[in-house]
Amino acid sequence: GNSVTQMEGPVTLSEEAFLTINCTYTATGYPSLFWYVQYPGEGLQLLLKATKADDKGSNKGFEATYRKETTSFHLEKGSVQVSDSAVYFCAPPSGAQKLVFGQGTRLTINP
Amino acid sequence: GAVVSQHPSWVICKSGTSVKIECRSLDFQATTMFWYRQFPKQSLMLMATSNEGSKATYEQGVEKDKFLINHASLTLSTLTVTSAHPEDSSFYICSVSLQLYNEQFFGPGTRLTVL
Numbered sequence: 001g002n003s004v005t006q007m008e009g010p011v012t013l014s015e016e017a018f019l020t021i022n023c024t025y026t027a028t029g030y031p032s033l034f035w036y037v038q039y040p041g042e043g044l045q046l047l048l049k050a051t052k053a054d055d056k057g058s059n060k061g062f063e064a065t066y067r068k069e070t071t072s073f074h075l076e077k078g079s080v081q082v083s084d085s086a087v088y089f090c091a092p093p094s095g096a097q098k099l100v101f102g103q104g105t106r107l108t109i110n111p
Numbered sequence: 112g113a114v115v116s117q118h119p120s121w122v123i124c125k126s127g128t129s130v131k132i133e134c135r136s137l138d139f140q141a142t143t144m145f146w147y148r149q150f151p152k153q154s155l156m157l158m159a160t161s162n163e164g165s166k167a168t169y170e171q172g173v174e175k176d177k178f179l180i181n182h183a184s185l186t187l188s189t190l191t192v193t194s195a196h197p198e199d200s201s202f203y204i205c206s207v208s209l210q211l212y213n214e215q216f217f218g219p220g221t222r223l224t225v226l
């Protein structure tokens with residue numbers, strides 16, 4: 001079945017630093033890929049998604065490019081803010097089907 | 112996208128009692144919903160798939176008689192934690208599966224504390 005490997009955390013950065021959180025996957029075909037974010041004490045929110053190869057998903061300054069040649073969907077942001085502190089989940093290749101999440105990456109941004 | 116609500120947002124109960132958590136899809140009908148459990152500082156664990164009009168499908172290791180799921184309508188699924196114990200304390204999150212958007216939409220979660 002489909003699976004995902006996500007960079008382990010926790011990750012601690014200073015404000016305005018560059019962020020990369022790695023995510024690689026295995027899948028049959030070329031499914032949609034997702035990044036979810038969970039702020040402290042809250043449920044999950046969709047951060048961004050890409051529906052086909054070479055697509056770039058973007059939202060709130062975050063970007064991720066669906067790269068089928070490396071089966072990766074790394075999350076990047078050029079200048080992080082304190083408000084970006086959260087847990088980030090790269091969701092396995094899926095759509096509306098059952099999702100089995102990886103461990104998540106806890107990000108802390110210090111002022 | 113879809114808006115998903117959960118009620119209550121938090122609940123505290125005594126050991127041995129049962130607690131019901133509701134998950135509602137406010138603007139779409141959903142034949143499929145999912146229930147997840149999350150321990151502090153850990154990832155989400157899928158507990159079961161809730162199917163409207165039929166029995167839920169439970170993941171391996173999840174006790175069906177402990178976590179009762181009812182999906183009686185296209186907008187409501189309920190999770191009942193029966194005879195709750197302190198180890199059932201957790202953050203429970205539901206999601207709605209919508210083929211139209213080819214993605215899932217998550218509720219805000221319910222924090223259960225069993226004393």
